[in-house]
Amino acid sequence: MTESIEFSVVVPVKDEVGNAAALAREIASVLDGRSYEMIFVDDASRDDTKGELALLKRELPALRIIGHRNNSGQSRAVRTGVLAARAPIVGTLDGDGQNDPADLPKLLAKLTRAEAPGNLGMVAGKRGKRQDGWSKRWASKIANDIRKAALNDGADDSGSGVKVFKREAFLRLPYFDHMHRFMAALMLREGYAVEFLEVNHRQRSAGRSKYTNLGRLAANMTDLFGAMWLRSRARLPGGTDEL
Numbered sequence: 001m002t003e004s005i006e007f008s009v010v011v012p013v014k015d016e017v018g019n020a021a022a023l024a025r026e027i028a029s030v031l032d033g034r035s036y037e038m039i040f041v042d043d044a045s046r047d048d049t050k051g052e053l054a055l056l057k058r059e060l061p062a063l064r065i066i067g068h069r070n071n072s073g074q075s076r077a078v079r080t081g082v083l084a085a086r087a088p089i090v091g092t093l094d095g096d097g098q099n100d101p102a103d104l105p106k107l108l109a110k111l112t113r114a115e116a117p118g119n120l121g122m123v124a125g126k127r128g129k130r131q132d133g134w135s136k137r138w139a140s141k142i143a144n145d146i147r148k149a150a151l152n153d154g155a156d157d158s159g160s161g162v163k164v165f166k167r168e169a170f171l172r173l174p175y176f177d178h179m180h181r182f183m184a185a186l187m188l189r190e191g192y193a194v195e196f197l198e199v200n201h202r203q204r205s206a207g208r209s210k211y212t213n214l215g216r217l218a219a220n221m222t223d224l225f226g227a228m229w230l231r232s233r234a235r236l237p238g239g240t241d242e243l
Contacts, residue, residue: 016049089166
């Protein structure tokens with residue numbers, strides 16, 4: 001862990017030519033003057049996403065690029081980035097540019113404020129005015145309502161990619177595919193507190209979504225049963241004492 005780096009930003013990308021470079025420049029602009037790094041994790045893109053990012057290495061010294069050899073999904077890409085992160089606090093953004101990097105400092109300030117609960121592990125974004133079609137919003141609302149009722153995690157919008165959390169807290173969470181959609185519930189399961197903050201949401205400027213509405217809904221319902229099982233099997237020690 002490098003003490004000089006205070007904040008790591010992890011961005012999972014797959015086939016995001018036209019979005020990745022612009023997003024990297026935005027992150028650099030927003031975090032200028034801070035001690036930070038940004039880690040773009042390419043999940044075996046079939047286009048030249050990695051090449052587009054590689055051209056920025058000299059321009060943006062804080063940029064790191066990690067590539068998966070095989071496509072492994074967004075959750076694995078996030079985990080790869082967090083494992084590589086050198087800061088104690090990590091922020092995430094989706095790679096399509098719909099999350100606004102300008103929200104990162106707001107979430108970071110909320111997580112690290114002096115009066116924050118001692119066990120606060122994550123501050124997650126809640127998209128205000130979503131810039132998606134009605135069918136996508138409808139499918140997302142159904143999935144969110146069912147998940148929130150089943151897990152009682154307090155998250156109105158588990159699909160928002162912008163989050164800021166303590167790296168140590170994330171590494172305590174059980175990993176499974178699509179776990180990034182259940183991070184609030186998983187944080188609560190480990191005894192951490194979670195807070196939410198409304199964030200901006202933008203239209204995608206290039207490319208297209210990697211998920212279909214029905215595919216996203218089906219995956220959420222399948223994973224929900226696994227998250228419910230994990231929650232039911234949690235046993236917290238109430239703290240530890242070394243003698």
